[in-house]
Amino acid sequence: MKKVDKQVAEAYFRKRVRLMIGYLIVWALVSFGVVALAEPLSGFTFNGMPFHYFMGAQGSILTFIVLLFVNAVVTDRIDKEFGIDEKANEGLHTGKPLDH
Amino acid sequence: MDTQFFVSLAIILASFALYIGIAVFNRARRTSDFYVASRGVPPVWNGMAIAGDWMSAASFIGMAGTVMILGYDGLAYIMGWTGGYLLLTFLLAPQLRKYGRYTVPEFIGDRFESHTARVIAAVGTMVVSFVYIIGQLSGSGVVIGRLFEIETVIGTMIGVVVIAVYATFGGMRGITWTQVAQYLVLITAYLIPIIFMSLQITNNPLPWMTYGEIVSKLGELDAELGLTQYFAPFQTGTKGQFLALMFCLMAGTAALPHVIVRFYTVSTMKAARWSGAWALVFIGLLYLSAPAYAAFSRFILMTQVAGQPLDSLPAWTQAWINTGQLQLADQNGDGILQWQEIVISNDIVVMATPEIANLGVFVIGLVAAGAMAAALSTAGGLLIAISSSFAHDIYSRLINPQASDKKKLLVARITIALATVVAGVVALNPPGVITQIVAWAFSLAAGTFFPVLFLGVWWKRANAKGAIAGMLTGLGVTLGYILLSTNFDFSLFGIQDTGAGVFGLPISLLVTYLVSILTAPPSQKVQDEVVDLRYPEQMSYKDGEVWMKEPGR
Numbered sequence: 001m002k003k004v005d006k007q008v009a010e011a012y013f014r015k016r017v018r019l020m021i022g023y024l025i026v027w028a029l030v031s032f033g034v035v036a037l038a039e040p041l042s043g044f045t046f047n048g049m050p051f052h053y054f055m056g057a058q059g060s061i062l063t064f065i066v067l068l069f070v071n072a073v074v075t076d077r078i079d080k081e082f083g084i085d086e087k088a089n090e091g092l093h094t095g096k097p098l099d100h
Numbered sequence: 101m102d103t104q105f106f107v108s109l110a111i112i113l114a115s116f117a118l119y120i121g122i123a124v125f126n127r128a129r130r131t132s133d134f135y136v137a138s139r140g141v142p143p144v145w146n147g148m149a150i151a152g153d154w155m156s157a158a159s160f161i162g163m164a165g166t167v168m169i170l171g172y173d174g175l176a177y178i179m180g181w182t183g184g185y186l187l188l189t190f191l192l193a194p195q196l197r198k199y200g201r202y203t204v205p206e207f208i209g210d211r212f213e214s215h216t217a218r219v220i221a222a223v224g225t226m227v228v229s230f231v232y233i234i235g236q237l238s239g240s241g242v243v244i245g246r247l248f249e250i251e252t253v254i255g256t257m258i259g260v261v262v263i264a265v266y267a268t269f270g271g272m273r274g275i276t277w278t279q280v281a282q283y284l285v286l287i288t289a290y291l292i293p294i295i296f297m298s299l300q301i302t303n304n305p306l307p308w309m310t311y312g313e314i315v316s317k318l319g320e321l322d323a324e325l326g327l328t329q330y331f332a333p334f335q336t337g338t339k340g341q342f343l344a345l346m347f348c349l350m351a352g353t354a355a356l357p358h359v360i361v362r363f364y365t366v367s368t369m370k371a372a373r374w375s376g377a378w379a380l381v382f383i384g385l386l387y388l389s390a391p392a393y394a395a396f397s398r399f400i401l402m403t404q405v406a407g408q409p410l411d412s413l414p415a416w417t418q419a420w421i422n423t424g425q426l427q428l429a430d431q432n433g434d435g436i437l438q439w440q441e442i443v444i445s446n447d448i449v450v451m452a453t454p455e456i457a458n459l460g461v462f463v464i465g466l467v468a469a470g471a472m473a474a475a476l477s478t479a480g481g482l483l484i485a486i487s488s489s490f491a492h493d494i495y496s497r498l499i500n501p502q503a504s505d506k507k508k509l510l511v512a513r514i515t516i517a518l519a520t521v522v523a524g525v526v527a528l529n530p531p532g533v534i535t536q537i538v539a540w541a542f543s544l545a546a547g548t549f550f551p552v553l554f555l556g557v558w559w560k561r562a563n564a565k566g567a568i569a570g571m572l573t574g575l576g577v578t579l580g581y582i583l584l585s586t587n588f589d590f591s592l593f594g595i596q597d598t599g600a601g602v603f604g605l606p607i608s609l610l611v612t613y614l615v616s617i618l619t620a621p622p623s624q625k626v627q628d629e630v631v632d633l634r635y636p637e638q639m640s641y642k643d644g645e646v647w648m649k650e651p652g653r
Contacts, residue, residue: 001647004639009646013634020190027186031179031350035342038172038333048312050319053331056175057391058308061182061384068189068377075373079636083648089368089637 012082019074023067030060108247108465115285115469116262119278119476123265141276141365147378149276150362152283152473153481154379155386156232157239158538160286160474164393165446166535171330173337174394177535178387180346180542182380184353189376192354194369195557195633202364203485204357204549205493208571211556213626214564215498220571222489224548225357227575229482229489230523232358232541235534236482237263237527240475242447247468253528259472260524263479264517276365282477283382289470290386290393292463293454297396300457311392314399321402325439330398337596344599345539351605352542355549358485369636397453405456406439413437416455426452447534479520487515539598540582547578547604551612559616560630566616574608 034041038052046054141149159181167174201207205225209218240263241256248255298307301314319329328335334342353359363372405413410430417428427443430436444452451471454464491512496503503511552570555562578600584590585597595602621627632641638649 002650004646004648006646009635009639009641012639016634023186023190027183031183031346032343035176035179035333035339035346038339042331042333045312045316047309049315050331052333053172053175053315054312056172056179058388060179061388064182064186065377065380065384067186068373068380071190072370072373072377076370079370084636084638089370 008082012078015078016075019071023071026063026067030055030063034060104461104464105247107461108468111462111465111469112247112472115473118281118285119473120262120265122278122281143366143371143374144378145280146276146362146366146371146375147380148283148382149279149365150359150375150379151382151386152279152281152286152477153362154359154383154478155283155286155474156478156538157236157471157475158535159386159390160290161239161243161450161471162447162535162538163387164390164397165444165449167391168394168398168449169444169446170336171328172333173335173342175391176342176346177349178390180349181353182384182387183346184350185376185380185383187350187354188359188363189373189380192360192553192557193363193376194372196360196553197363197366197372198369198633198637199557199629200364202361203488203492204360204553205489206497208552208556208567209493209497211626211630212562212564212567213623214568217564217567217571218493218497220568221549221552222493224544224571224575225489226486228356228541228545228548229358229485230519231537231544232356233479233482233486233519233523234527235537235541236475236479237524239447239534240472240479241527243451243468243471243475246451256524256527259475259479260520260527263476263483264520278480279477282473286470286473286477287382287385289466289473290389290450293457293459293467294389294393294396296459296463297400297453297457298392301396301399307392307396308388311395314395315391318395318398318402330395338594340593341595341599344595344602348543348546348599348601348605349539351546351550352544352601355545355553356542357489357545357549358481360553361485361488362481393450393453397449397456400453400457401442401444402439406437406442408437409435410437411435414456414458416452483516483519486519487512490515536598540600543578543582543598543601543604544575546601547574547608549574550605551609555609555612555616557630557633560627561616561621562612563616563619563622565619566612566614569615570608570612573611574604577607578604 034052034055041052041055042050044051047058049057163174163177166177196204196207199207199211201210203225205218205221208221209215237256237259240259241253244255244258245253246255294307295305298310299305302310304310315331319331322329333339363375366372366375410428413428417426421428426445426448428437429441429443431441432438451467454467491508495511496508500507548571551574552562552567555570556567581590581600581603582597585600592603628641628643635641635646640647640649
């Protein structure tokens with residue numbers, strides 16, 4: 001066991017929370033935002049259909065998938081940057097049911 | 101008994117044999133196998149299992165039909181049921197995984213150090229899962245009944261027996277691999293018809309690229325007929341209802357106990373994040389396809405069926421007319437079937453379209469098998485959630501803490517068998533339309549569990565009294581709104597019963613917050629545990645300091 005500097009630990013958490021808030025803002029814009037503006041957005045077309053329909057049927061889902069993968073990749077990178085070893089993480093929990 | 105019957109029967113039996121074989125092969129031997137598959141499922145496969153677990157009869161059978169009938173307004177389901185995975189994967193799943201319990205009520209009971217909270221959460225889980233499973237069982241009844249040309253009631257009974265057998269013997273480990281197989285069956289069954297339809301209509305095998313033009317053409321056809329255009333927004337409900345429904349489906353997704361439990365089957369927080377991402381890829385494949393399914397079905401109905409003389413309609417129409425789900429009546433008596441004279445139930449669109457488009461006996465049988473896979477896989481996951489709530493959280497934590505593993509497993513299995521039978525009996529005469537019942541389950545999960553899980557994970561000051569008050573008000577407000585809205589035509593801001601969670605959730609969040617700050621804070625141990633959830637497994641928070649475990653020690 002090694003003590004982690006308080007500022008380092010806080011920096012880790014803050015970095016992750018900031019990114020997450022960013023992802024959630026994009027999430028809200030492509031779903032709630034686009035629905036709220038459905039009428040004006042119906043004026044132009046994308047992939048053959050009116051834009052508001054495209055966003056509901058394809059655009060928002062694709063954005064969600066991209067956000068989840070960006071989060072997974074970026075978080076892995078942050079973990080690495082802070083010296084987290086996934087092998088060690090696995091060793092701590094795999095196959096070990098919780099005892100009570 | 102024609103060729104179609106035998107082909108469909110053969111495909112369904114072969115797929116059932118596959119699921120049961122997998123379940124028997126992976127029989128649960130230990131408690132941790134039964135509930136969480138020993139926590140070693142790799143993320144990609146777990147993502148596929150989540151997708152199989154997640155996509156129910158409502159997704160497979162109901163969604164394309166809902167979009168076809170509601171047009172743009174049906175897309176609330178598509179966005180809601182996918183967007184929820186972001187809330188789940190960002191806000192809850194990895195943290196709950198680090199906390200390391202078997203079930204949602206167990207997390208709530210231990211996090212708030214309260215048996216009362218545990219019991220409320222266990223009962224809430226059983227209520228939500230039970231409401232949800234009724235839809236699955238009656239969905240499987242419709243498919244089996246239509247296919248075997250027997251009554252829906254007997255079809256439901258057959259479905260109940262099959263589900264009970266594999267859920268009882270397999271447990272979570274069996275279910276993981278069964279759900280992977282079920283996902284593969286259901287996605288193949290969904291994609292093949294739309295790829296063929298895309299080829300038929302547009303000469304391009306990629307429906308996602310081509311159906312946009314069809315959507316625009318549908319708008320033109322509607323305009324010619326003097327109808328509201330297919331893609332016009334908010335024709336069947338208000339914008340408020342659309343937003344509220346989408347919100348409830350998202351928050352409900354994040355808080356559904358049977359989905360959360362699938363994130364306990366991976367090894368680490370990182371694996372939980374990747375599972376969520378893969379899950380949405382596999383789910384997205386079907387959800388991106390449903391609007392295409394809807395557009396093609398409607399296009400074929402409008403251009404190839406409508407406008408035909410009534411006395412020369414193809415053979416497929418009669419079977420569906422007999423089920424009462426399709427009505428073709430020549431209202432103006434000109435001998436020609438007009439589009440406005442077709443009344444089609446949204447639950448048969450996916451099943452009937454391959455027949456309408458003449459895709460052959462094999463494809464039609466495959467679609468039936470896919471629909472069964474969707475209903476069975478979700479029902480299996482829900483039964484695990486119900487049985488673990490009772491056997492694990494109530495029986496072995498409160499009633500008989502000294503019970504042996506064997507005894508606990510037996511109680512879990514008996515609970516599954518009992519729950520299946522009781523839900524089966526209710527499903528014989530369901531209390532509403534399938535999609536409506538499913539939306540209630542989501543609203544209830546959003547109102548009851550989302551606030552308490554969210555604050556429990558992110559706010560160390562949340563305490564037991566707050567959690568109990570929050571869950572009870574959330575459940576009460578949501579359930580109350582559903583009952584008032586369905587029985588007395590009550591509504592606020594134009595929001596219907598399916599959007600009830602939009603009131604339950606914020607009220608519950610506020611109550612949890614207020615009661616928590618007005619009462620004593622939770623113990624230091626619990627507050628430390630909550631701070632600990634901010635960091636990966638290797639880091640742990642103790643006595644105000646963060647410690648890092650070094651590899652190999």
